[in-house]
Amino acid sequence: MKLARPCKALENTVYAFVQVRTDRTAIYPIVPDGTNILFFSSCRESFGGTQSKILEIPLTIPDGEYFGIWFYPGAMRRFFNIDLSEASDTVFGLDFLEVPVFRNLHERIYDEVSFENRISLCERLLTRTQSNAGFIAYLDHTLSQIYQSGGNLSVEKLADRVGCSSRHLNRIFQLHIGASIKAFSQMVRMNSFLNNKYRYGTYSSFPALPGQYDSGFFDQSHLIRAFKKQGLQSLSPFVQEFMSDFYNSK
Template sequence: MHATGLRLQQFAPSSALSSHVQCFWRAKGVAAPDAVELLHPDGGMGLLFNFGGALSRNGEDVSGACWVDGPKLCTARLTVGEDLDLLGVRFLPGNGALFIGEALSALAGMELVPGDALRYLALEALHERLCQAPDLAGRIALLERFLLERLRHAEALHPALPASLEWLRRRCLQGDGPGSIAALADELPIGQRRLERLFQHHVGLSPKRYARLLRIARSRELIKRGGAAVSLTDTAYAAGYFDQAHFIHDFKAVTGVTPGGYLDHVRWRYG
C-alpha cells in the first residue's frame, strides 16, 4: 500500500477473542505527498490509538490521542503523512457494544469520539500504558488483556443477532439482495421490532441500513476484482441491484463517488 503513503499491518486476535474481534492493526505513514486513504464502512466499529503526529480525517484535524470509532454510515478520508502512527482494534459487526458497554446507535455516523468522553472505558489510561509497552507485540498483548477483561463482564449476545447478521451477509454474497426484514424476522424466534432493537444496540444501524453497507462493500470488491473487464451494470446485478439508478444512488451515498469514479480510484490505487 505504499502508493498511498500507508503501510498497513493486520494481526489476528487470540482464539478467545476471534468470535468478537476482526483484527488488530497498525498503520504507519511513508513518504507520499498529499496521500489520502479511504476508510469504507462495513457495519463494524473499533478503538483507535495515536502514537504519531496530529490526525486529520475528512480534511479536519482531530484532537486527542485515543478514540472510539463508531459505526460509519459513509466513507471517511484519512490524510496520510510520514508521521502517521496508529494502532487499532476492529470489532466484528454486532460485537463492539460488548466492549463499549452502551448502545452503538448513539455513536453511529459520528466523527471519532474522544477517549475521555466514555470515562468508564478508561481509554486514556490504556493509551498511557500502551505508550510504555516495549514494542508492537507488547502493545497488542496489552490490548488483548484489556478486551478480555471487558468481555468477562459483558452479557452474552442474543443468538438471534449473529444468526440475522449471517443471514444478511449470505444473501448479499449470493447477490440475492438484502431480502425483506420481515422475512428475516419470520425465521427467528423473535419479532421484527425486537430484531430492530437488537441491531440498534449492537450494530448501531437498522438491519436495512446494515444490508446496504454489505451490498456496497460487495460491489466495491467486485469492481476491484474485475476492473474495467466487468461492466458496472453486471456489477450492480451481482451485488443484488436490479435498478442501475438505485445502485448508483446507494454507492455514491456511501462512498461519496459514483461506481465509475471508484473504478478510476481502483486503477490509480492498485494499477
C-alpha cells in the same frame, strides 16, 4: 499497513489489530461496513461509531504510527455498555465508552515499541473486559443470514427466520450495531459488490454492474444512488485499495 488476528479468546469479537505508518500527512479512507474501531495515535485516542458514509481519517503526525482495534459488527457491547445508535456517523474520544481502564490507553500502547507487544497489551485488557452479559444469540444468527445473502434479505424475512418482530429486531440492531437492518444490509450489499468488482470486473467504467455479479442492484442508476448515499463516488477505480478489509477476500 500491518494486520494481525486476535488470540482465540477474542476471535469472535475482535476482527483484527491494525497498524498504519505514514511518512507524510495523508487521508486513510474507510468504507462503511458496520464494524467499529478504536483508533490510537501517540497523542490521542478515538472511538469510531458505525458509519453510513465513507470515513476519512486524517493522518497528520509526520513519520507517525497509528494503531487500531477493529471490532466485528455487534461486538462492542460485549466489552462496553453503550448504545451504538448514539454513536452513528460520529468519532468520539474514549471517554464515551466509560471504562476507566481504557483511559489514556494510547500512552500505554506507545510505551510499547513493537506491534506484537501493543497487541498483547490490548488483548489482556479486552479479555478482562469481555462479557457475555449482553449477548443475544439471534443477533449473530441474523448477521450470518445477512452475510450469506449478500445483504439481499428483507427485514420481514430476517425477523421471521429468527422468530421475532421486525420492530424488535430493528431495535436490537440500532442498540448493538448502530444502524437499522436495512442500512446495515445496504453496507453488506455494497461491499459484496466491491468485492465482486475486484474479483470479476474491470475498472474502465466505474461504477458499473459486472454482468451476473450485480450483488442485488437492479440497474446502474440504483448502484450509483447507493454509491452517492455512502459517499463512495470519489473512490479510485482500483477499489481493492480502498474497500473494507473485513469483506475483502484477497
